[in-house]
Amino acid sequence: MKSVVLREIGKPLEVVDKDVPKPGPNEVLVKIIRTGVCFRDVLTVDGFFPRVKTPLVLGHEIAGVVVDKGDKVIDIEIGDKVASLPYVPCGECEYCRAGRENICRNRRWYGEVLDGSYSEFILLDKRSIVKLERDLDWNYVAISSCVIGMVIHAIEDFGGIEPGDKVLVTGASGGVGIHAVQLAKYYGAEVFAVTRSEDKARFIERVKPDHIIISSGDFSREVKSLSGGVDLVIEAVGEPTFQYSLKSLKWGGRMAIIGNVNVKPASLQLGLMILRENLIHGVISSTLRTLKKALEIGYEGGVKAIGIEMSLWDVEKAHDMLREGKATGRVFLKP
Ligand SMILES: [Zn+2]
Ligand SMILES: [Zn+2]
Structure with a gap:
């Protein structure tokens, strides 16, 4: 099988021929139909994840069909279409027992310590996978955990949107x-989408936010004049927009931090946060529950996967697009 391998941190990715692996007792072998390109993959190449062991097949946004399985896998059959968590949870630690397997302390990530989905085939642990109940756009399946399930986790487990609440999304074309x-529209929010350029604003129009704010600087004044302060910010950029997002919150408003584009520390105005009793929380990945919820929303057609499709073997080009901030929507790769 062909796979995309990171042989050394910081070096170009290589397409190599590898043997198709045999599943262990608790594993399935999945033929990859689609994989998403995550900013995390770019950061992995650039050396921001110290646990990475090279050589490694990158990729953790996984959609495919089961082609082989181990003897202890009973509820999944060959031919089943599956989505997957980007990691294997241990199932036993305090976090796994509390339904917070996304922060399992023994969690192993695909494309970090386990070979990932930039490949024709991948071995998945049975604890990672969810079988599809019916057909779904493969692009959507690929991002059902890392993107859709993660945002559902931010909204349902922390953000608590009620219909009519005001939600700000930064990096809204990404x-x-x-x-x-x-998703914020799906949950009934009035949505404020922030982006840097006219082109990107036109791209965002297709998902019909209530307001689009074009700004590469402080957008908080405009947001506040339109909203009076928002209930929730989904911070998909990170340090470059963080302080303006904080200023856009209303009293008691909350912020979910998902993006970290430049991996720089953000400065936090403690007075502002104290005065308004704002809540800021980090969000990583999805849980099994929010992955399943993402698939349900997909079956209903409540949210569509948006982005561009490229060949997996053009992955370097895809990574460059993300590095340069040129990708609109997700980049989906096909082996
Ligand atoms: Zn991802
Ligand atoms: Zn665990």
Whole structure:
């Protein structure tokens, strides 16, 4: 099988021929139909994840068909279409027992310590996978955990949107942002989408946010004049927009931090946060529950996967698009 391998941190990715692996007792072998390109993959190449062991097949946004399985896998059959968590949870630690397997302390990530989905085939642990109940757009399946399930986790488990609440999404044309706008609309919010350019604003129009704010600087004044302060920010960018997002919150408003584009520390105005009793929380990945919820929303057609499709073997080009901030929506790769 052909796979995309990171042989050394910081080096170009290589397409190599590998043997198709045999599933262990609790594993399935999945033929990859689609994989998404996450900013995390770019950061992995650039050396921001110290646990990475090279050589490694990158990729953790996984959609495919089961082609082989181990003897202890009973509820999944060959031919089943599956979505997957981007990691294997241990199932036993305090976090796994509390339904917070996304922060399991023994969690192993695909494309970090386990070979990932930039490949024709991948071995998945049975604890990672969810079988599809019916056909669904493969692009949507690929991002059902890392993007859609993650934003659902932000909204349902922390953000608590009621219909009519005001939600601000930064980086709204990006792979996370364009889907976060749709999800916030799905949950009944009035959505404020922030982006840097006219071109990107036109791209965002297709998901019908209530307001589009074009700004590469402080957008908080405009947001506040339109909203009076928002209930929730889905911060899909990170440090470059963080302080303006904080200023856009209303009293008691909350912020979910998902993006970290430049991996720089953000400065936090403590007085502002104290005065208004704002809540800021980090969000990583999805849980099994929110992955399943993402698939349900997909079956209903409540949210669509938006982005461009490329060949997996053009992955370097895809990574460059993300590095340069040129990708609109998700980049989906086909082996
Ligand atoms: Zn991802
Ligand atoms: Zn665990």
